[in-house]
Amino acid sequence: MEGKQEMLNRFVERCRQAGLKITPQRIAVYEILINSHNHPTVEEIYEEVKKRYPFVSLATVYRTVETLEQMGLAKKVCYWGSSARYDANTEEHHHLICVKCGAIRDLYMDQELSIPEELEGFKTEGYSVNVYGLCPDCRKESQKDS
Amino acid sequence: MEGKQEMLNRFVERCRQAGLKITPQRIAVYEILINSHNHPTVEEIYEEVKKRYPFVSLATVYRTVETLEQMGLAKKVCYWGSSARYDANTEEHHHLICVKCGAIRDLYMDQELSIPEELEGFKTEGYSVNVYGLCPDCRKESQKDS
DNA sequence: ATACCTGCAAAGGCTTTGCGGTTCG
DNA sequence: CGAACCGCAAAGCCTTTGCAGGTAT
Secondary structure: OOOHHHHHHHHHHHHHHHOOOOOHHHHHHHHHHHHOOOOOEHHHHHHHHHHHOOOOOHHHHHHHHHHHHHHOOOEEEOOOOOOOEEEOOOOOOEEEEEOOOOOEEEEOOOOOOOOOOEEOOEEEEEEEEEEEEEOHHHHHHHHHHO | OOOHHHHHHHHHHHHHHHOOOOOHHHHHHHHHHHHOOOOOEHHHHHHHHHHHOOOOOHHHHHHHHHHHHHHOOOEEEOOOOOOOEEEOOOOOOEEEEEOOOOOEEEEOOOOOOOOOOEEOOEEEEEEEEEEEEEOHHHHHHHHHHO
């Protein structure tokens, strides 16, 4: 696990290189993303940023997460229907997803799949595993029901 | 691989059991989904249905795919941002996804992951693997560019 | 100084919903 | 006949975009 301060420094460095300005909003969004482990939606990040900068706009958060994605410092995690979620954990990892409430948690596995470099004409780049199930909270819920 | 006729019969059967009416539109949507192997979007299914029933509405297609999903006869496949795609292949299988154009293809693998029944408090139900890469068409494109 | 960025509000997709008329069982 | 369904249009999200003013380098 990389230190949070290093991640921030790297971000600032990359911004400089790319000629992007380092604004308080950008820092805030990235910092919040680093400190979140529940893969927040844009809306959730926005609410969090607003605590520090009440006048921030949702559009800015959208623009920032897109920038982060293009820089390779965040990934968009898309599960069903709902809104997109973001993840600043760029280590190789997988996801554990609740089929009921949509909660997402990082998952590290010992097992590895060996994917050929070429598959059905595709030039492969990587893979991700989604494990589906009921999260602890939803398990309790469903026991209550029965 | 299950025969298409059996799939249709099963669908009709299930509708009867659930007290759902068997309408031409429903049959058409499911039939098109069975015969598609490119995981069509709702829009694409709609265009296809319109060839047979020009007055069908997009809302009906949305309602029908949702019904199919609830019956377990189709799955929503969600990749980044774009619109949802549907898949009537209910066999255990995975997906090969083009990072450039978003094309999705079914993928069958020999390898299997062994997922514990319980993982970090989740009661697991299954998993799916997404392999990312460049599809044949996009590979050609990128060669042209360089 | 100037290029980049922000906030606001409006527009843009995709998807869902309410309603009256229609169709299946 | 009655419940379920359809088509239409309107409304509802989530997300993107244009613009004028502001800010970092």
